[in-house]
Amino acid sequence: MNNLFLSVRPLLVTFCLVLIMHKGFSQKAFRIKFQDWIEGDDRIRVRSWYAEVETPLNSNWDIGIVGMVDSISGATPMGRPPTQNKSDWLAYLEEERRAGIVNLSHKGDEYDFSFEFGLSDEPDYLSRNYAVRVSKGLASDTLTLHAGLSYIDDEVDSGVPGGPNLGIQSKRTPEIMLGVHRVLDPQSTIALNLTYGQPKGYLSDPYKQIGLTETLFPGHPTLEKEIFYLYPENRPDERETFVAYLEGSRYFKDLDGSFEASYRFFSDDGGLEGHTYEIQWFQRLGEKFVLRPLYRFYHQSEADFYNVTLDGTGLSPVAQPSGNSPYYSADYRLSKLQSSTCGLKLSYFHRENLIFDLAFDQYRMKGKDGITSPQVYPSAQVFTLGAQWEF
Numbered sequence: 001m002n003n004l005f006l007s008v009r010p011l012l013v014t015f016c017l018v019l020i021m022h023k024g025f026s027q028k029a030f031r032i033k034f035q036d037w038i039e040g041d042d043r044i045r046v047r048s049w050y051a052e053v054e055t056p057l058n059s060n061w062d063i064g065i066v067g068m069v070d071s072i073s074g075a076t077p078m079g080r081p082p083t084q085n086k087s088d089w090l091a092y093l094e095e096e097r098r099a100g101i102v103n104l105s106h107k108g109d110e111y112d113f114s115f116e117f118g119l120s121d122e123p124d125y126l127s128r129n130y131a132v133r134v135s136k137g138l139a140s141d142t143l144t145l146h147a148g149l150s151y152i153d154d155e156v157d158s159g160v161p162g163g164p165n166l167g168i169q170s171k172r173t174p175e176i177m178l179g180v181h182r183v184l185d186p187q188s189t190i191a192l193n194l195t196y197g198q199p200k201g202y203l204s205d206p207y208k209q210i211g212l213t214e215t216l217f218p219g220h221p222t223l224e225k226e227i228f229y230l231y232p233e234n235r236p237d238e239r240e241t242f243v244a245y246l247e248g249s250r251y252f253k254d255l256d257g258s259f260e261a262s263y264r265f266f267s268d269d270g271g272l273e274g275h276t277y278e279i280q281w282f283q284r285l286g287e288k289f290v291l292r293p294l295y296r297f298y299h300q301s302e303a304d305f306y307n308v309t310l311d312g313t314g315l316s317p318v319a320q321p322s323g324n325s326p327y328y329s330a331d332y333r334l335s336k337l338q339s340s341t342c343g344l345k346l347s348y349f350h351r352e353n354l355i356f357d358l359a360f361d362q363y364r365m366k367g368k369d370g371i372t373s374p375q376v377y378p379s380a381q382v383f384t385l386g387a388q389w390e391f
Contacts, residue, residue: 079330169202237323271304357386
């Protein structure tokens with residue numbers, strides 16, 4: 001019972017804030033969501049609780065507070081090629097993440113500002129996020145320009161079982177974002193966002209390893225044998241990332257529905273490129289319901305330093321990640337792959353200010369390099385329940 005209380009405590013705090021702010025101001029909103037991510041073959045399961053409250057502080061300032069709790073359990077590939085014994089190539093996890101975000105926004109005559117602070121805490125990872133954004137409306141607010149700066153300050157505990165032990169390591173990620181949103185006509189909008197980031201510090205994953213077959217006592221008639229040793233992965237300690245996001249929407253009055261499409265491009269200086277395509281249709285069904293089917297497709301190239309093993313590469317691994325060349329990783333998420341998501345969401349408008357959501361998504365990932373074992377790529381079912389109350 002005590003563990004249950006600790007798990008939902010951030011949500012209870014957020015709800016208490018709602019009750020407190022209810023006495024002083026109007027036009028507030030409260031949202032709550034539960035999501036259950038379930039991978040096949042007894043892999044990772046993530047249960048997430050999310051609660052958010054928004055309320056005005058005065059005529060110009062608003063505050064938003066978000067509380068989140070993620071419970072993670074199951075197993076994930078550690079980097080060893082799969083064998084019949086799952087414990088040889090899967091790392092078993094059971095941990096909880098608690099996070100919160102506070103956002104202050106200001107609406108001015110010419111510019112709008114927002115300031116954000118986020119904190120995420122889990123047993124081996126502490127993250128602090130700071131962000132500031134500014135926007136300006138032009139052409140009777142049919143054109144909006146916005147820009148932002150963010151800085152993520154992370155502390156990583158590298159001393160995980162079976163992995164490296166460098167103690168607490170730091171990771172810093174500054175990002176800059178520029179964007180534009182345009183209302184083309186009463187039924188159509190388009191938006192473009194560009195983001196550049198430069199992560200530095202400990203960028204390896206302490207749970208990921210890579211193998212190398214080594215010969216013991218070479219040439220000895222009886223003692224010579226080959227052993228497959230595991231070493232911690234070693235990623236660069238600096239990256240440059242670039243993201244471009246394009247989104248458009250169109251409302252069809254005759255069908256009483258709207259179509260949304262988006263494209264996201266990601267690249268870094270390690271050879272990784274990703275392309276995400278997404279389409280959604282929002283169909284109103286009478287006065288109370290909206291049905292939203294979704295399809296998302298993603299494909300990426302492999303990172304320059306991705307290898308299934310170090311066998312045949314000529315690389316000599318080090319006992320601890322250094323962030324210096326040579327770089328190597330067997331993390332399947334860096335391989336050439338593609339994934340798809342098909343989903344369906346039903347929204348019920350109980351009242352004008354009270355909405356309930358129910359969604360189901362089917363997620364599948366598969367490799368495309370012809371080398372990485374298909375066993376490492378997960379599939380998952382995602383269930384989501386949500387509610388929004390404006391008061």
